Amino acid sequence: MIIAVDAAGGDHYPENPVKGSIQALNDRDDLTIILVGPEDSVNSELSNYEYDQERLLVEDAPEVIGMDESPARAVKTKQNSSIVKGLGMHKAGKCAGFVSAGNTGALLAASTFLLGKLEGVSRPTIAAVYPTVKGVRLMLDVGANLEVRPEMFLQFARMGEIFTREIMDIDDPQVGLLNIGEEPEKGTDTLKEAFTELKSLPNFVGNVEGRDIFDAGADVFLCDALVGNVLLKFGESIPAALKKFIKSGIEKLELGPQEAKAVQKVLKVSLSEFDADRIGGVPFLGVDGVSMVGHGSSSPLAVKNMILNAVKCVDHDINEKIVASLK
Amino acid sequence: MIIAVDAAGGDHYPENPVKGSIQALNDRDDLTIILVGPEDSVNSELSNYEYDQERLLVEDAPEVIGMDESPARAVKTKQNSSIVKGLGMHKAGKCAGFVSAGNTGALLAASTFLLGKLEGVSRPTIAAVYPTVKGVRLMLDVGANLEVRPEMFLQFARMGEIFTREIMDIDDPQVGLLNIGEEPEKGTDTLKEAFTELKSLPNFVGNVEGRDIFDAGADVFLCDALVGNVLLKFGESIPAALKKFIKSGIEKLELGPQEAKAVQKVLKVSLSEFDADRIGGVPFLGVDGVSMVGHGSSSPLAVKNMILNAVKCVDHDINEKIVASLK
Numbered sequence: 001m002i003i004a005v006d007a008a009g010g011d012h013y014p015e016n017p018v019k020g021s022i023q024a025l026n027d028r029d030d031l032t033i034i035l036v037g038p039e040d041s042v043n044s045e046l047s048n049y050e051y052d053q054e055r056l057l058v059e060d061a062p063e064v065i066g067m068d069e070s071p072a073r074a075v076k077t078k079q080n081s082s083i084v085k086g087l088g089m090h091k092a093g094k095c096a097g098f099v100s101a102g103n104t105g106a107l108l109a110a111s112t113f114l115l116g117k118l119e120g121v122s123r124p125t126i127a128a129v130y131p132t133v134k135g136v137r138l139m140l141d142v143g144a145n146l147e148v149r150p151e152m153f154l155q156f157a158r159m160g161e162i163f164t165r166e167i168m169d170i171d172d173p174q175v176g177l178l179n180i181g182e183e184p185e186k187g188t189d190t191l192k193e194a195f196t197e198l199k200s201l202p203n204f205v206g207n208v209e210g211r212d213i214f215d216a217g218a219d220v221f222l223c224d225a226l227v228g229n230v231l232l233k234f235g236e237s238i239p240a241a242l243k244k245f246i247k248s249g250i251e252k253l254e255l256g257p258q259e260a261k262a263v264q265k266v267l268k269v270s271l272s273e274f275d276a277d278r279i280g281g282v283p284f285l286g287v288d289g290v291s292m293v294g295h296g297s298s299s300p301l302a303v304k305n306m307i308l309n310a311v312k313c314v315d316h317d318i319n320e321k322i323v324a325s326l327k
Numbered sequence: 328m329i330i331a332v333d334a335a336g337g338d339h340y341p342e343n344p345v346k347g348s349i350q351a352l353n354d355r356d357d358l359t360i361i362l363v364g365p366e367d368s369v370n371s372e373l374s375n376y377e378y379d380q381e382r383l384l385v386e387d388a389p390e391v392i393g394m395d396e397s398p399a400r401a402v403k404t405k406q407n408s409s410i411v412k413g414l415g416m417h418k419a420g421k422c423a424g425f426v427s428a429g430n431t432g433a434l435l436a437a438s439t440f441l442l443g444k445l446e447g448v449s450r451p452t453i454a455a456v457y458p459t460v461k462g463v464r465l466m467l468d469v470g471a472n473l474e475v476r477p478e479m480f481l482q483f484a485r486m487g488e489i490f491t492r493e494i495m496d497i498d499d500p501q502v503g504l505l506n507i508g509e510e511p512e513k514g515t516d517t518l519k520e521a522f523t524e525l526k527s528l529p530n531f532v533g534n535v536e537g538r539d540i541f542d543a544g545a546d547v548f549l550c551d552a553l554v555g556n557v558l559l560k561f562g563e564s565i566p567a568a569l570k571k572f573i574k575s576g577i578e579k580l581e582l583g584p585q586e587a588k589a590v591q592k593v594l595k596v597s598l599s600e601f602d603a604d605r606i607g608g609v610p611f612l613g614v615d616g617v618s619m620v621g622h623g624s625s626s627p628l629a630v631k632n633m634i635l636n637a638v639k640c641v642d643h644d645i646n647e648k649i650v651a652s653l654k
Contacts, residue, residue, distance in 0.1 A: 133571040143507065146515045180470065180556040188473045188553065210560030214568035226515065227554055229507040231561065233537030241541035242569070242597075244460040249597030255589065262586045263593045270569075270576030 001030060003310050004095040005303070007037030008064045008082040009102025011296045014038075014045040017101070020303020022051045027308065034095055036061045036086040061085040067296055071105030075113065083107060087114045090289050097290030097310035099281060101298035107291065108144055108284055115289035118319055120326030122152050124286035126225075126293070127160060128232050129168070131273035132216040138164050138173075139213075139221040140285065142228035150193035153177065153222050157201055158325045159285040160220035166316040167309060175201060176208030176218025178227060183207070194222075239271045280305025283313060285322070290314055328357060330637050331422040332630070334364025335391045335409040336429025338623045341365075341372040344428070347630025349378045354635065361422055363388045363413040388412040394623055398432030402440065410434055414441045417616050424617030424637035426608060428625035434618065435471055435611055442616035445646055447653030449479050451613035453552075453620070454487060455559050456495070458600035459543035465491050465500075466540075466548040467612065469555035477520035480504065480549050484528055485652045486612040487547035493643040494636060502528060503535030503545025505554060510534070521549075566598045607632025610640060612649070617641055 003024075007017045014037055021033045032055045035042050039060035046058070061082040065074040075084060086098045087110050100107055104126070112124050127140035138160050141148060148156070157175045164173040177194060179187040184195050186207055198204045208217045213231070223231070246267055250260045272278070280302050281294035290313045294306045313319075330351075334344045341364055348360045359382045362369050366387035373385070388409040392401045402411060413425045414437050427434055431453070439451050454467035465487050468475060475483070484502045491500040504521060506514040511522050513534055525531045535544045540558070550558070573594055577587045599605070607629050608621035617640045621633045640646075 133568055133575075146507070178557055180473070180553060191553075210557040210562070211564040213561055214564050223557075226507060226518075227557055230505055230537040230550075230554055230558065234540055234558065234561075235537070237538040237541045238565075241460055245597040245600065246593060248460075249593040249595075252596050253593060255593065259586070259589045262582065263590050266573060266576045266580060266582065266590050268576075269579050270572040273572065 001311055001314060002032045002034060002095040003307050004034045004036050004059070004086040004089055004098045005307060006082045006086055006098070006100030006102050007035040007042045008061065009100040010294070010298050011067070014042045016298060016300050017303050018042065018045045018049070019300035020298075021056060021307065022049055023300060023304040024307040025052060025055055027304065028311065031055065031311065032057070033307070034059050034089070036082040036089070038062050038064065059085065059089065065103050065106050067103050069103060069106065071103060071109045074103065074106045075110045083110050084114070087111060087291065090291070091115055096314045097292065099292040099294065099303070099306045099310050101281070101294040101296055101303065101306075104143060104293050107293050111284045111287045111289070111291040115287045115291065118286055118288050118326075119323050121155055121286035121322070122149070124284050125156055125159065127163065127282050127285055128228070129279045129282060130213065130221070130232070130235060132214050134216040136168065136273065136279060137216050137219050137221065138168065139223065139228055139231065141223065141225045142232045143225050144284075146225045148190070148224045150190060150197045153194040154197045154201070155286070155326060156222050157198060157204070157220060159322050160222070161203065162318060162321045162325060163283070163285060164219050166318055166321065167312050170219050172203065173219035174203050174205045175220045175222065176205045176212065178221055178223040179207035179209065181207065182209065235274070236276070239274045242267065242271065277302040278305065280309050288319065290318070328638055328641060329359045329361060329422040330634050331361045331363050331386070331413040331416055331425045332634060333409045333413055333425070333427030333429050334362040334369045335388065336427040337621065337625050338394070341369045343625060343627050344630050345369065345372045345376070346627035347625075348383060348634065349376055350627060350631040351634040352379060352382055354631065355638065358382065358638065359384070360634070361386050361416070363409040363416070365389050365391065386412060386416065392430050392433050394430050396430060396433065398430060398436045401430065401433045402437045410437050411441070414438060414618065417618070418442055423641045424619065426619040426621070426630070426633045426637050428608070428621040428623055428630065428633075431470060431620050434620050438611045438614045438616070438618040442614045442618065445613055445615050446650050448482055448613035448649075449476070451611050452483055452486065454490065454609050454612055455555070456606045456609060457540065457548070457559070457562060459541050461543040463495065463600065463606060464543050464546050464548065465495065466550065466555055466558065468550065468552045469559045470552050471611075473552045475517070475551045477517060477524045480521040481524045481528070482613070482653060483549050484525060484531070484547060486649050487549070488530065489645060489648045489652060490610070490612060491546050493645055493648065494639050497546050499530065500546035501530050501532045502547045502549065503532045503539065505548055505550040506534035506536065508534065509536065562601070563603070566601045569594065569598065604629040605632065607636050615646065617645070
């Protein structure tokens with residue numbers, strides 16, 4: 001299988017995409033990777049490592065889309081960027097998927113525009129994995145659709161259900177609608193109508209509340225992109241904030257250095273569920289292809305895991321299953 | 328000053344409202360409290376304590392509004408409930424404020440209906456205090472308005488600013504609009520228009536994101552009730568979830584009992600910012616009176632702090648300041 005990797009995306013390119021790609025190749029013998037990015041700098045980075053040259057190719061894409069660039073304009077004007085070229089290669093069948101830690105908005109726009117939507121999907125969506133006390137769960141939408149129509153929630157539910165079962169290995173995933181209360185009559189008109197639509201799913205657990213997230217009151221949490229994006233970024237800030245809370249606790253209790261060290265060690269291990277690198281990235285669900293996006297700060301491990309998740313999406317025929325489920 | 332206290336509200340009545348009232352009386356000599364609730368059970372509870380009988384009175388309100396009752400119907404049909412009677416007494420000038428740990432929806436409906444709105448306020452709002460690494464900050468709306476028009480965000484900003492300065496003792500409070508990105512063009516049409524309205528405030532810091540909450544990127548976080556309510560309940564779930572995360576960390580590291588105890592002690596102290604009891608309650612901002620609501624699980628300490636916050640709202644002429652600010 002061939003996967004294209006954005007070698008000009010994220011905060012640490014080309015180093016992290018290159019390192020992560022080599023790690024992924026070491027993990028899977030049947031994998032070939034095409035690094036898409038400015039040829040010179042990618043080759044210069046590659047010269048630092050030993051790797052199987054037959055399975056790691058470079059495709060020149062001299063233009064770079066910055067992390068803060070306006071997505072629509074960047075995609076339109078930078079035809080020789082790694083994002084536009086990589087997704088174009090995917091569309092042309094030259095690779096089975098594309099992964100990137102680059103500009104999420106540009107990736108969403110280019111994925112939707114170049115790959116098109118799956119049959120039965122109104123709008124592609126960005127999902128995120130969220131830490132819970134029972135392991136990570138899925139939340140969507142976290143960035144693509146600020147306004148979600150009731151039938152779109154139903155599509156999100158089906159796509160999320162397939163992704164959690166096939167890729168996150170959660171048996172019989174339960175779907176919940178994030179709302180201000182559990183009763184069916186709670187929330188906006190849109191949420192009330194969505195509740196009615198979702199009732200047709202056998203695995204819909206009803207409305208869930210903010211307090212149900214950490215307890216994994218559902219395996220797939222449905223929300224609009226405003227709620228999801230605020231929650232996602234809030235969740236990402238928890239480890240750093242907790243370190244500060246714990247530090248002030250250690251000072252208040254005037255703990256000795258050895259005890260303080262034990263506390264910090266426990267904290268580090270305890271918060272490993274929050275480690276985005278372990279997860280790698282998440283796909284744009286609903287596009288006609290496999291397009292994964294990772295955090296801008298993605299480490300080599302994150303890039304590697306993103307590549308392996310893309311492989312899994314292909315192996316498990318995610319998109320065929322989504323189309324069948326939406327029929 | 329006379330404050331009426333709902334003796335039939337919350338999960339632990341009449342015990343906690345009675346205990347909290349007695350604690351508040353011990354704190355302030357100039358305070359008189361009227362406990363509003365079923366006379367027999369309130370008096371029976373009171374017989375367990377010593378207190379200044381001249382400053383602690385009982386007003387019979389035999390009907391009880393349950394925590395899960397439909398707010399509008401409960402307020403309409405239960406004229407002899409503590410909520411309707413207590414707010415009626417406040418409206419009639421028999422007390423300077425009303426505090427309750429009861430049914431939030433019923434309290435909002437009764438406060439809006441019986442007390443009326445302040446001049447210049449489109450819709451009353453429920454605010455909540457939120458823990459940050461710099462101490463608690465204010466978030467609104469967290470339960471009253473699922474749909475917030477742009478001019479309402481401006482009203483929320485002014486009300487929140489006055490509350491944080493006068494009651495939470497935050498000098499020069501900064502206002503932020505919770506959004507999916509920092510740029511003015513981010514978010515729904517409503518949020519974009521709200522941004523434009525809010526620019527007229529000298530202390531508006533612009534759009535803030537989920538990651539800015541714990542870092543106190545603003546002192547007043549503005550949002551609609553869907554975002555606010557999900558965040559509020561998610562925040563309330565953090566301490567319990569962390570205890571589970573930390574417990575699994577302790578097990579993974581196979582810590583001895585003494586080290587494990589030290590870790591748990593630090594955790595408890597570190598999470599004291601999350602302790603709702605310390606804060607007591609929050610007011611319905613925008614109603615023509617002082618009506619405070621606390622968590623259903625409010626302890627005696629929470630009730631006491633809620634009463635003292637109500638006193639502070641009266642002492643600081645909160646509502647006069649809000650009306651002046653909205654002119």
